[in-house]
Amino acid sequence: MTRANLRSDPLPLLRLLAAGGSSAVRRALLERHGDAAAALAAGASAWAAAGLSPRQIARLRAPPDRAAWAAMGWPADTHQRLIAWLDHPDHHLIEWASPDYPTLLRRAPNPPLALFVAGEPGLLWHPAVAVVGSRSPTAGGRDNAAEFARAFVRAGLAVASGLAAGIDAAAHQAALDGGGLTVAALGTGPDLAYPRRHGALLERIAAHGAVVSEYPPGTAARAEHFPSRNRILAGLSLGSLVIEAAERSGALITARLSAECGREVFAVPGSIHNPLARGCHRLIRDGAGLVETAEEVVAALAPVAAELADGLRRRLHAPIKPGHAAVTDGDQDGSRPVSGALEPPDSADPDYQSLWNALGHDPTGMDRLVERTGLTTAELSSMLLVMELEGRVAAQHGRYIRIR
Numbered sequence: 350m351t352r353a354n355l356r357s358d359p360l361p362l363l364r365l366l367a368a369g370g371s372s373a374v375r376r377a378l379l380e381r382h383g384d385a386a387a388a389l390a391a392g393a394s395a396w397a398a399a400g401l402s403p404r405q406i407a408r409l410r411a412p413p414d415r416a417a418w419a420a421m422g423w424p425a426d427t428h429q430r431l432i433a434w435l436d437h438p439d440h441h442l443i444e445w446a447s448p449d450y451p452t453l454l455r456r457a458p459n460p461p462l463a464l465f466v467a468g469e470p471g472l473l474w475h476p477a478v479a480v481v482g483s484r485s486p487t488a489g490g491r492d493n494a495a496e497f498a499r500a501f502v503r504a505g506l507a508v509a510s511g512l513a514a515g516i517d518a519a520a521h522q523a524a525l526d527g528g529g530l531t532v533a534a535l536g537t538g539p540d541l542a543y544p545r546r547h548g549a550l551l552e553r554i555a556a557h558g559a560v561v562s563e564y565p566p567g568t569a570a571r572a573e574h575f576p577s578r579n580r581i582l583a584g585l586s587l588g589s590l591v592i593e594a595a596e597r598s599g600a601l602i603t604a605r606l607s608a609e610c611g612r613e614v615f616a617v618p619g620s621i622h623n624p625l626a627r628g629c630h631r632l633i634r635d636g637a638g639l640v641e642t643a644e645e646v647v648a649a650l651a652p653v654a655a656e657l658a659d660g661l662r663r664r665l666h667a668p669i670k671p672g673h674a675a676v677t678d679g680d681q682d683g684s685r686p687v688s689g690a691l692e693p694p695d696s697a698d699p700d701y702q703s704l705w706n707a708l709g710h711d712p713t714g715m716d717r718l719v720e721r722t723g724l725t726t727a728e729l730s731s732m733l734l735v736m737e738l739e740g741r742v743a744a745q746h747g748r749y750i751r752i753r
Contacts, residue, residue: 359431360413361385362444363565366462367421368408374400375462379446422574424567434465434540434566439555441466457584457610461563464581467539468559471730472530475737476654477507478646479582479607481600482516482592483625490516490593490625493617495523497590500643502529505737506654507558509534509586511578512547516592516600525553528744534582535562536574543570561585579603587650588613590640594628601628604637613649615640700724704732712748 362385365375378399382388388395389409396406411417415425424430434440443449443464451473454460466473478501480494498508498520508524509532510517524531533554537543539562542551554560561581564574579599583589583606591614594600604614614637619626633639640646700722707713707721718729733749736742743752 357386359435359442360428361389362442362463363418363428363431364389364409364413366565367413367417367423368401368405369421370402370405371400372459372462374402374405376445376460379444379462383446385444422568422571423565427565427567430567431565439468440539441470443470451585453587454581454584457580459580460584461581463563465539465562465565466559467555468557469730470559471734472507472532472559473561473585475507475530475532475734476505476650477509477530477532477586478650479509479586479589479603480516480520480592481510481582481589481603482594483598483600484513484515484517485625486515486519486593487623487625490619491519494519494592497592497617497643497646498523498529498531499527501647502527502531504643504647505740505743506587506647506650507532509582511535511575511582511603512542512551512554512560513599514544514547518547518550521550521554525557530744531558532585533558533560534578534585535560535564536578537570538562538564538566538568540566541569575599576602580606583607583610583612586612587653588615588646590615590617590646591629591632591637592617593619593623593625594632595625596627596631598628601632604632613638613646613653615646615649617641701732704729705736708742708749708751710751712750714748718749 365379365385365388368375378388378396378401379385381399382391382395393406393410396409401409413428418427419425435442443466445460445462449470450464454473464473480498482490482494486494494516501508502524507530508520510520512518512521512533512535521531521533531554533551535541535543539560542548551560563577563581579602583603586607589604589607589612591600591604604616607614614632616629616632616637616639618629618633618639638645638649703722704718704724707718715729719725722729733742733744737744741752742749
C-alpha cells in the first residue's frame with residue numbers, strides 16, 4: 350500500500366469534515382473530485398450538484414476558524430495540532446477516496462469520511478474479530494476475553510476492540526502478549542486514551558498494531574462519540590464476539606451494528622444468575638451464534654477471511670508464487686539470502702518476490718527486511734499481510750518467518 354500520510358495541508362479535509370450534515374453526499378463529492386483539496390476547489394455549484402445542503406455549502410464557504418473547530422467538539426487549534434501530529438512517520442490520515450481506505454469498512458453503512466491512524470494502517474485490512482463486553486466484568490469474563498483473544502491471534506486473526514475498561518482492555522493485552530495483532534477503535538482523537546489509565550496500553554497498541562479514530566488529534570471523549578466508534582469497530586471486523594454484557598450495554602450496540610453490516614455476531618453464554626450474561630443470552634435468542642470456543646468463531650469466519658485476502662491481493666496486484674522461498678547463506682547472522690535462490694517466473698511481481706526471497710528460516714525483523722529489499726515499511730507490511738493470509742508467513746512478536 351502507499352504511504353497514508355497526507356504530506357499536503359490537511360485543512361481542506363478538515364473543512365469538509367466540519368461541514369457536517371449528510372456524509373453520503375460528502376463521500377460522493379470526494380469520489381467525484383479525487384481528494385478534499387480538489388473537491389473544495391470545485392466551488393459551490395459542484396457542491397450543490399453533489400447534493401450538499403445549503404447549510405453544508407455555507408459552512409464550506411465560511412473561512413475556518415477556532416470557533417468552527419470548537420463547534421465540532423475538536424480542539425480550537427485542530428489544524429496546527431493535526432499538522433504536528435502528521436509529522437510523525439507512524440501517524441496517518443486516510444481519506445475516503447484513498448485506495449488505502451480499508452475495504453471492509455468501506456462496505457459498512459455510513460463509513461467515516463476519513464480515518465486518523467496511529468501505527469500501521471495496513472493492519473486495518475487484516476482479518477479481525479471484534480471482542481467486546483462489559484466494562485466491569487467478572488473474573489471469569491476477563492479470563493474468557495483473554496483466552497479467546499490469544500486463540501484468535503494464534504489462528505492468524507487480529508483482535509479489534511475499543512480500549513474501554515474491562516473486556517476490551519483484557520482482549521487487547523492478551524493479543525499483544527501473544528505476539529499478535531490488535532486494533533483499537535477510539536471515541537477520542539487517536540492520541541488520547543479513554544479511560545486515561547489506558548495511556549500505556551494505547552501507546553503499546555500504536556507501536557505494535559493500529560489505533561484508529563474518525564476524530565482529529567486532541568479530541569476529548571464525548572458521550573455521542575462512542576456509538577460512532579462502535580460502528581467503526583463493527584465495520585472493520587469480520588464479526589463481533591460479546592463476552593459479557595448486561596441487558597443495556599454498549600457491547601450490544603456493537604453487536605447490532607455488526608449485524609447491520611452483514612457480519613457475524615457471536616455470544617458466550619453464562620450463568621442464569623449472572624446479570625452480565627443477560628445481554629449475551631438476549632443476543633443468542635435474537636439469532637447470534639452461541640460459542641464456547643474460539644475455534645467455533647474461527648471456523649465460521651474462515652470463508653469471509655478468504656474473501657478479504659482476495660480483495661487485498663487485488664489491491665496489491667501481487668500474486669503469491671509458491672516454490673520460491675530462499676534459504677540464507679552461511680553468514681552467522683543470516684543477513685543475506687543465498688545467491689542461488691530460485692528466480693521468480695516472469696509473471697511474478699518483482700517486489701513481492703524480493704520480499705519472499707529475503708525471508709529466512711529464522712524470524713526476521715522489519716528493519717532487516719527493509720535493508721534486504723529496499724522497500725518501505727508500508728509496502729512490506731502490506732505484502733506480508735497477504736503472505737500471512739495465505740499461510741506462508743507467520744508473525745512472531747513483530748518478526749516474520751516463512752512457514753512453507
